Amino acid sequence: xxxxxxxxxxxxKWRERWEQxxxxxxxxxxxxxxxxxxxxxxxxxxxHVGHWRGxxxxxxxxxxxxxxxxxxxxxxxxxxxxxxxxxYAIKMGVHPAKSTAENVANIKRQIKEISAVYDWDMExxxxxxxxxxxxxxxxxxxxxxxxxxxxxxxxNWCPSxxxxxxxxxxxxxxxxxxxxxxxxxxxxxxMLKITAYADRLLDDLDKxxxxxxxxxxxxxxxxxxxxxxxxxxxxxxDESITVYTTRPDTLYGATFMVLAPEHxxxxxxxxxxxxAAVEDYIYQAxxxxxxxxxxxxxxxxxxxxxxxxxxxxGAKVPIWLSDYVLADxxxxxxMCVPAHDDRDFEFAKKFNxxxxxxxxxxxxxxxxxxxAYTDASGTMINSGDWxxxxxxxxxxxAPEMIEKMGFGKKTTNYKLRDWVFSRQRYWGEPIPIVHCPxxxxxxxxxxxxxxxxxxxxxxxxxxxGESPLADITDWVNTTCPKCGKPAKRETNTMxxxxxxxxxxxxxxxxxxxxxxxxxxxxDKYLPVDMYIGGVEHAVLHLLYSRFYTKFLNDIGxxxxxxxxxxxxxQGMVCGRDKETGAATKMSKSLGNIxxxxxxxxxxxxxxxRLYELFIGPPExxxxxxxxxxxxxxxxxxxxxxxxxxxxxKDAKETEELLKIRNRMVSDITKRLESFSLNTVISAFMEYxxxxxxxxxxxGVDKKTLETLAILLAPFAPHIGEEIWELLGHKESVxxxxxxxxxxxxxxxxEIEIAVQINGKTKATVSINKDIDKEAAIAAGKxxxxxxxxxxxxxxxxxxxxxxxxxxxx
RNA sequence: GCCCGUGUGGCGGAACUGGCAGACGCGCAGGACUUAAAAUCCUGUUGUAGUGAUACAGUACCGGUUCGAUUCCGGUCACGGGCACCA
Numbered sequence: 001x002x003x004x005x006x007x008x009x010x011x012x013k014w015r016e017r018w019e020q021x022x023x024x025x026x027x028x029x030x031x032x033x034x035x036x037x038x039x040x041x042x043x044x045x046x047x048h049v050g051h052w053r054g055x056x057x058x059x060x061x062x063x064x065x066x067x068x069x070x071x072x073x074x075x076x077x078x079x080x081x082x083x084x085x086x087x088y089a090i091k092m093g094v095h096p097a098k099s100t101a102e103n104v105a106n107i108k109r110q111i112k113e114i115s116a117v118y119d120w121d122m123e124x125x126x127x128x129x130x131x132x133x134x135x136x137x138x139x140x141x142x143x144x145x146x147x148x149x150x151x152x153x154x155x156n157w158c159p160s161x162x163x164x165x166x167x168x169x170x171x172x173x174x175x176x177x178x179x180x181x182x183x184x185x186x187x188x189x190x191m192l193k194i195t196a197y198a199d200r201l202l203d204d205l206d207k208x209x210x211x212x213x214x215x216x217x218x219x220x221x222x223x224x225x226x227x228x229x230x231x232x233x234x235x236x237x238d239e240s241i242t243v244y245t246t247r248p249d250t251l252y253g254a255t256f257m258v259l260a261p262e263h264x265x266x267x268x269x270x271x272x273x274x275x276a277a278v279e280d281y282i283y284q285a286x287x288x289x290x291x292x293x294x295x296x297x298x299x300x301x302x303x304x305x306x307x308x309x310x311x312x313x314g315a316k317v318p319i320w321l322s323d324y325v326l327a328d329x330x331x332x333x334x335m336c337v338p339a340h341d342d343r344d345f346e347f348a349k350k351f352n353x354x355x356x357x358x359x360x361x362x363x364x365x366x367x368x369x370x371x372a373y374t375d376a377s378g379t380m381i382n383s384g385d386w387x388x389x390x391x392x393x394x395x396x397x398a399p400e401m402i403e404k405m406g407f408g409k410k411t412t413n414y415k416l417r418d419w420v421f422s423r424q425r426y427w428g429e430p431i432p433i434v435h436c437p438x439x440x441x442x443x444x445x446x447x448x449x450x451x452x453x454x455x456x457x458x459x460x461x462x463x464x465g466e467s468p469l470a471d472i473t474d475w476v477n478t479t480c481p482k483c484g485k486p487a488k489r490e491t492n493t494m495x496x497x498x499x500x501x502x503x504x505x506x507x508x509x510x511x512x513x514x515x516x517x518x519x520x521x522x523d524k525y526l527p528v529d530m531y532i533g534g535v536e537h538a539v540l541h542l543l544y545s546r547f548y549t550k551f552l553n554d555i556g557x558x559x560x561x562x563x564x565x566x567x568x569x570q571g572m573v574c575g576r577d578k579e580t581g582a583a584t585k586m587s588k589s590l591g592n593i594x595x596x597x598x599x600x601x602x603x604x605x606x607x608x609r610l611y612e613l614f615i616g617p618p619e620x621x622x623x624x625x626x627x628x629x630x631x632x633x634x635x636x637x638x639x640x641x642x643x644x645x646x647x648x649k650d651a652k653e654t655e656e657l658l659k660i661r662n663r664m665v666s667d668i669t670k671r672l673e674s675f676s677l678n679t680v681i682s683a684f685m686e687y688x689x690x691x692x693x694x695x696x697x698x699g700v701d702k703k704t705l706e707t708l709a710i711l712l713a714p715f716a717p718h719i720g721e722e723i724w725e726l727l728g729h730k731e732s733v734x735x736x737x738x739x740x741x742x743x744x745x746x747x748x749x750e751i752e753i754a755v756q757i758n759g760k761t762k763a764t765v766s767i768n769k770d771i772d773k774e775a776a777i778a779a780g781k782x783x784x785x786x787x788x789x790x791x792x793x794x795x796x797x798x799x800x801x802x803x804x805x806x807x808x809x
Numbered sequence: 810g811c812c813c814g815u816g817u818g819g820c821g822g823a824a825c826u827g828g829c830a831g832a833c834g835c836g837c838a839g840g841a842c843u844u845a846a847a848a849u850c851c852u853g854u855u856g857u858a859g860u861g862a863u864a865c866a867g868u869a870c871c872g873g874u875u876c877g878a879u880u881c882c883g884g885u886c887a888c889g890g891g892c893a894c895c896a
Contacts, residue, residue: 172893213813213891220812220892227896245896258896297810297894322894329895342810345895415895497863538891583889614834616821621889625821627892634849670825679823682833689833754829759877761829796876802828805874 005640007604007718011164014718015115023734024062024117026071032525033070035062035563036504038533038541039124041496042103044088047110049594049624050573050585053612055248057570057677058532059116060613064672066117067738075507077124078104081132082496083177086427090460097455098426100127113600114609115717122507126499131506133450134516135499136432138548140443141555143433147193148421150441155420157185162461163424166495167417168221168540187465190431190492191324192419195549196220200561201416201546206646210567217538223415228399229331230408232257232308234269235316241265244330244413247340248398249376249391252383253358254794255348257308257319258301261285262327266304269319274305278321285323288523296572299324299347310335311407313384316634322347330413338372345372358383359391419544421495423628426459426468427610428493436480436487445481467491500541501548504528504563506609522558531564534572542567571621573612583623595625599666606716607632613715614681636719639688642695643705643723651699660690661704662745668711669741683714702727707739747800755780756804763789765803780805 026032039056040051063076071637072401080100088103089096104125111118126130142148156165160180164187169176194201202222205215217248227246234240243257245573259266261282270278281302301322308319317335324343325334339349339357348355357365361379366373376395380386386394399410422431432444433453444451454475469491470476480487502516508525509517527549545563553561574583575592586593599608611632616622651657664687671680686710706727713720713733724733747769755763765783767776777795780803781788 214858216813217891223892223895225895243896247896299894324894324896326895334896341896343896346894407814413895415892614821620815625835628821628835635834637849678821679833682823685833752829756828756877759828759875764829794876796828798828802830802877804876 002201005637007606007636010211010722011115011605011718014292014721017721017732018115022117022119023732024066024074024119030069030071033062033065033530034073034508034525034528035065035505035530036074036528036532038078038531038537039079039500039503040107041084042100042107043084044092044099044103045588045593046103046106046556048573049596049597049599049608049612050586052114052596052608053115053573053615053618054534054570055111055114056609056612057568057618058530059114060609060672060677060714061530061532062117063717063734064738066734067710067714067736069737072117073122073508074119075124076111076116076118076120077122077123077503077507078107078126079496079500080104080125080127081428081494081499083163083423083425083427084496086425087161087178089427096459097127105332110429113596113605115605119441122510124503124510126503126508129450129452130511130513131503132429132499134506135429135494135502136449136451137446137516138502138552139429139498140432140446140449142192142551143441143443145551145555147196147551149191149193151191152186152188154184154186155189156182157187157504158182159463161425162463164420164422166420166497168419168543169495185465187318187422187424190421190433190490192421192547194419194544195414196417197547197550198224198414198416200550201543203552204546204562207562208567209565211535211569214535214538214542214567214569216541221416221539221543223413225413226399227411227413228402228408229411230311230335230402232311232317232335234265234319235307235309237306239265241330241333242408243333243335244411245335247337247376247395248402248408249380249386249394250337250340250358251310251312251335251398251402252380252386253339253356254310254315254317254334255338255354255356256317258322258325258334258336258344258347259304259319260325260327260332261321261323263321263325263332266321269304269306271305274303278304281321288323292370299343299350301347301351303351311405318353320347320351328417329415337371338639340372340374342372342374345369346706354383380696400655419547420554421498423495424465424467425493426453426456426682428495429453429498430469431490431492431494433490434478434480434487435490436483436485439480439482439487441490442480442482442487448481451489467493469493497541497544501544502552504531504545505549505552505558516552516557519557519559527560527562528557528564530566530568532568532570568619570618571616573615574621576622576623576625578640583621586624594626599629603629603633604636604718606719607636610636610681610704610716613677616678618654618675618677624701635685635688636716638692639684640719642688642692642700644709645695646691646705647726648696648700651701653700653701653703657694657704658703659705659745660687662741665707665711665739665741666746669738672714682714684715695772703735709733710736710739753800754802755783756802757784757788758806759804769800776803777805779803799804 009417035058037055055513062072063071085100086096088098098126139148147526156170158165158175160178161175170182173182175182202224205218225246227244228248229242229244231240231242231716266282267458301320304321307316310317336344338344338355340359355369358380360381361373361378365381376392378391380389402408403410430451430453432449434442434444454472456472462468476489476491478487478489505526506518512518549563550561552558575586584590596608611629629660667683668680671683694700709720709723710733720733749769750766751769752764752766754761755765763783765779776797790807792805793808796804
């Protein structure tokens, strides 16, 4: 009898062989295919089976591409700077450099258990000075182009992480990392002018083969809107206030105006009667945190005492202050049309302000308006010259009309804000800037990069708005690179996203000390063809990376302006809540983390790889169930025994086997191409069941077994190799070509189809696939026999699919 | 509140452009082998009624289009995700 399946021996053997003779080689002739994983941050918890899943998916895809003749770039690295690593270090009471190195070592060991075809020569680590030299270099280039600038402003501040945060890092008013309520803090910050790329970031989404969901999230995040700025004169003064509106068609319906409490004219609009109330309102608003401002939907406000003149009809409208108007969007001031905007309506009701309907709803004026009519469709009313126009068309034309009339202009606005880039933390790339009292901000000269992160005993965040680096006077005090006079270093560090925004460019030339990436190599091996990772980075990493790539394209570092052609988001692997049985995210606090280590030991790497795929559709979340591993192991054992038995049998190729083999190739290839990886595994099981059946009879031929070995290799590489070798091959299975199939074997001549009466299946019948309708109907009726009663009204035959007889009782 | 996604056996999930709903696997039940257990193999497994072939019902719910709907359309509910006063 055949040798029993021994996953430990087989996997050890092939891992050693691959180590000596890598299977993914660049012979300079093959076309490249760049398949990238989102690189992990090395947390102390190590990997769980959820992380594994993404890596298995990308490895299956990489190996499939190899078998299709590509040289596959499939690298791995470490996103090791940033808050998670630093917070972990603080918790454990060790230096982040030390804990990071330990965590990297542990996770690398775990990742090697996957037996993926990673090219470890390419490995990068964002905390390596040789790497962050270039992270700093990019910052300097941005500074030179005016895209990195310093600004004092109220920014999002996490009181627990004790650092400023980017807008993208604030989720529902809470810190993305630790969940604390985010407050505002006035700090001098480095900013990156991502808004300069807003239009390109928006327009180029069309070029990308990405999930629609992610594209939509980025579109919404950029939030481009079209409208007009309109100038309203302040009654009795020379000054005017400019508002931004997307609904200039409703200008005749503007019955009041609201400014953000932070608006520069806010105080000056008050008179003796209102001054106390206005100043108090402004003060109260300044105390509100962003969370309060998000949660208090109840409108508040105060009348300034001043009026503005509607430039279109000369109407005098009161000017109010309210915190529902955002200071940093548009002009910080809005014209209010309560009849056609929900928020303005609510405000008008609360403060008893007039409501004028200017768009007819269903051709009429609404009698007792109970909610705003917000559709831009209907005929204009109460609108002077504009009466009778269609509001949707007017909305589009009004900005230009206003521009011609001379009291405003057509304009666009974005929700996207510039990127707050300073972190008041230790564990990040130092921002390479020197503050000189005479020369201002001077970048560290490029030949002096990297500017090393100094070693320090106390790396805890200070909470004062200063980075821990500020305490290291030796380091802070320096000389100005320009004039040589005493100067001080910038002490803030970069956010975690700095390194991850460009790391994928570095893999293909990771040891280059002269350039970020050699241009020739970049042209040859970049950009990324397939990027695989979780959806949680939709507006963070994936937006930042696109921005960086466009910038590097602009300064000639690379010749493409989109980093990732295709994106695949894999679903999470959830655990089960022990009490409710509901699916929950795997987390340490819930105690439902499943580590891959034990599973690999007990069932083997191949078994876990197959199970990670079999568990459910790769793009959806799925639930881990340990018991499923037994099913996979049974399948592997059955397959293993089947192959070994057939090697002894040495069966002949028959017509039946030819058919099965071609169908197997067709099924697996189609499902793999459409990323339906869970059903690929199902198909393997189904075909294996057939082979087991045939083995009990005449056996399965060698060619079919070879085909099976190749098909299986991307999924279970050790087994694929072992079977390939058992079948007499000296070279690796990955030197083989992915098999093709012949269409002629996919369809039977005799097919079995369903026979229905009034759309309900009542019988089945075997017919030749080419017979005409008449013959098919006759065969169908015969199969139905006495079940067919009543008058036949209609006879339907869809060739190869169905026979349906419609009868009337 | 707005936008997007999902809803199929005890469980994970299949079903190509509308064409035999429940592939494949888990679990469970019965059987074989065994002194016994594990492992392995075989059989069954949507529900209801019936010994039975079979009949009827059935893809969250209500309705529509169609010879025929898990699939298309309209409405409702539930769950998940994104955005959240962006004028």
